[in-house]
Amino acid sequence: MRASPLSFSHKQALRRQRKELADLRRAIGRLRVRQKDLLSPEARQEAETFEREAASSLSDPQASGTTASLLLERGEKLATKLFPPKAWAGLRENIEIFLVAIAAALAIRAYFLQPFKIPTDSMKPTLYGIQTIARVEPPPPGPIRLLHMLLFGRQYHYLRLSRDVSLVDLVPGKLLVEYTDLLFDDGEKQRVWVAAPALVYKIGLRPGLFFRAGEPIFNFMTVAGDQVLVNKAVYNFHPPRRGEVFVFRTAGIEGIESTLRDHGLNGSLFYIKRCVGVPGDRLQIDPPFLRINGSATPPNAAMSRVEAARNGYRGYVILPGQLYLSSPEEQVVVPKDGYWAMGDNSPDSQDSRFWGPVPRNDLVGTGLLIYWPLSPRWGWIH
CATH class of the missing domain: 2.40.50 (OB fold (Dihydrolipoamide Acetyltransferase, E2P))
Structure with missing residues (x-):
C-alpha cells in the first residue's frame, strides 16, 4: 500500500525538524573537537555515533519525521550530558567579547587610526578649536x-x-x-x-x-573643538606632501620644548598644522603669499585657499617675534628629513616661523577626517 502524501504543514514541520537536527549535529561536532582533550574516549565515541546517525538520517530523503524527532531529543540530552553549561557562561562570553573589542581598538589606535582633538584656532577655518x-x-x-x-x-x-x-x-x-x-x-x-x-x-x-x-x-x-582621525600608517608608504594636514610630536623641536619647560610642563605635545614645505624647498613669505622655490603659483588647492584671503582665510603673514622668514627678502631652505609646518590661520598660529622645521622622526600621520561634532566641516579634511 502506498503511503498517503504529506500535507503542506507536515512538510514544513519536517523541514524545520531536519534543519534543527543539522544545526544540533554541527554544534555537537564543534564542541567535540574544541573539547577533545577534556572528553573521555567513551564520551567522544558517543558524540561521534550520534553525528553519524544524524548525518545518515539527513541524507535519506525517505526518513520519517519520527526518526528526526527522536534523534533531536537524543541529541539534546547528549549535549547536556557531555557539554553542561558553565556557571556565568553568558557573562564570561560578554567579557571576552569586550576585551577582544578593546584589544582591537588599541591595535587600530597604535598602528592605523588615532583620534585627535583640535586644541586651538591655528588651523581655522579648516579646523576649529573650542x-x-x-x-x-x-x-x-x-x-x-x-x-x-x-x-x-x-x-x-x-x-x-x-x-x-x-x-x-x-x-x-x-x-x-x-x-x-x-x-x-x-x-x-x-x-x-x-x-x-x-x-x-x-x-x-x-x-x-x-x-x-x-x-x-x-x-x-x-x-567643542573638531575631533579628527589621524592616519598613522600613511607615512610608512610615502613622506609628507605639500598641502597635507599633518600631526607631529614636539619632542624634537627645541623651540617648543623650551617654552614648555619655562611654563613648568614636561613631556612633548601633539601639534596639527599644514605641511607647506618639504626637504629642499626654498621658502619666502610675501604676504599674503608663500613663495616656494621662487614660484608665485600655489602648489595645491589647499594652499591656494589660504593665499586667496577669502572665506575666513587671511593669507600667509609675517608676525612680530618670528625667527624665520621675518621679512619678504629672507629665505629658508627646508633641510633634509625636515618639513615646514604652518597654520591656515597664519595671523594666529605658532608654527615653523617661530621654531623651525619639524623633524621626520616626530611625524605621527595625516589628518584624515572630522568625525565629531556634526558641522559644515564634518567629513574628509582637505
Whole structure:
C-alpha cells in the first residue's frame, strides 16, 4: 500500500525538524573537537555515533519525521550530558567579547587610526578649536541641550541671580573636570562647571564687577573643538606632501620644548598644522603669499585657499617675534628629513616661523577626517 502524501504543514514541520537536527549535529561536532582533550574516549565515541546517525538520517530523503524527532531529543540530552553549561557562561562570553573589542581598538589606535582633538584656532577655518560664543536668549530646554551636546558639541552656560551682587573672586578647582567657584559680596558661592581661564579671558569676568538683580552673570555657549582621525600608517608608504594636514610630536623641536619647560610642563605635545614645505624647498613669505622655490603659483588647492584671503582665510603673514622668514627678502631652505609646518590661520598660529622645521622622526600621520561634532566641516579634511 502506498503511503498517503504529506500535507503542506507536515512538510514544513519536517523541514524545520531536519534543519534543527543539522544545526544540533554541527554544534555537537564543534564542541567535540574544541573539547577533545577534556572528553573521555567513551564520551567522544558517543558524540561521534550520534553525528553519524544524524548525518545518515539527513541524507535519506525517505526518513520519517519520527526518526528526526527522536534523534533531536537524543541529541539534546547528549549535549547536556557531555557539554553542561558553565556557571556565568553568558557573562564570561560578554567579557571576552569586550576585551577582544578593546584589544582591537588599541591595535587600530597604535598602528592605523588615532583620534585627535583640535586644541586651538591655528588651523581655522579648516579646523576649529573650542569656540566660545556669547548669547542673548536663555538656553533651550534640557532635552534640546542634551541633543545639541551629543550631535553638535554645544554646551550652554547661563547664570543670573535675583539680587544685586558684586563678584569678589573666582576660585578654580577640579573634580574630574575643571570648575570655578564664584564668590559674591553677600557671602554666597556659586559653582559653575567652566574653567576659570575661560570665564576670565573669554567672558571677561573679574573681581569687582557689579550685577543687578536678574542681569545674567554670564550667558554663552561653547562648541567643542573638531575631533579628527589621524592616519598613522600613511607615512610608512610615502613622506609628507605639500598641502597635507599633518600631526607631529614636539619632542624634537627645541623651540617648543623650551617654552614648555619655562611654563613648568614636561613631556612633548601633539601639534596639527599644514605641511607647506618639504626637504629642499626654498621658502619666502610675501604676504599674503608663500613663495616656494621662487614660484608665485600655489602648489595645491589647499594652499591656494589660504593665499586667496577669502572665506575666513587671511593669507600667509609675517608676525612680530618670528625667527624665520621675518621679512619678504629672507629665505629658508627646508633641510633634509625636515618639513615646514604652518597654520591656515597664519595671523594666529605658532608654527615653523617661530621654531623651525619639524623633524621626520616626530611625524605621527595625516589628518584624515572630522568625525565629531556634526558641522559644515564634518567629513574628509582637505
